[in-house]
Amino acid sequence: LPDIGHACGHNLIATTSLGVFLAVAEALEESNLPGRVRLLGTPAEETIGGKITLIKAGAYSDVDACLMMHPTSSSHFPDHSLGDAFDKTLATSTSSATFRGKSAHA
Template structure:
């Protein structure tokens, strides 16, 4: 959806789509198992880097009715790092996760 000109999916953008599908499926399964009412929406974002795709989707009403919107983005980083890059979100949230960190290629 937003491959880099002349390079293609060189920075892992091809992983964003399948990661989003996996997260949406897991969120829906957890909601069903825990009897949580709600709807999971999987929304692809064209022109994610520099093309203002999220802004255009916002202006067209794509996010209406959503209580939360999350995205994952692969990135290189140091071993055992939780925060690999800065966030361009309009609102910053600090979230604490517990458990063991792992990444198939970075820190297996």
């Protein structure tokens, strides 16, 4: 956001995570596939170590797959680059949106 700096869209992280959680849970139920879906929020997401806290608490002990979404601005990365040097992913997808209106940060 202008004049604010870091504004990574926590509202987008939360709503996207909830939407995917509900969609996967419904897909499992409708297709009669075994499995359990768990929605986890990350404490201390802004600093390194939030997921380590969850791992130590056993939150990932029986997890077979993990999905995560984190929006960013293309201005953070050079042209034609994706992601972050410290992230390891099996798949990445991108989309873009244009916001019109007054920007705000909660």
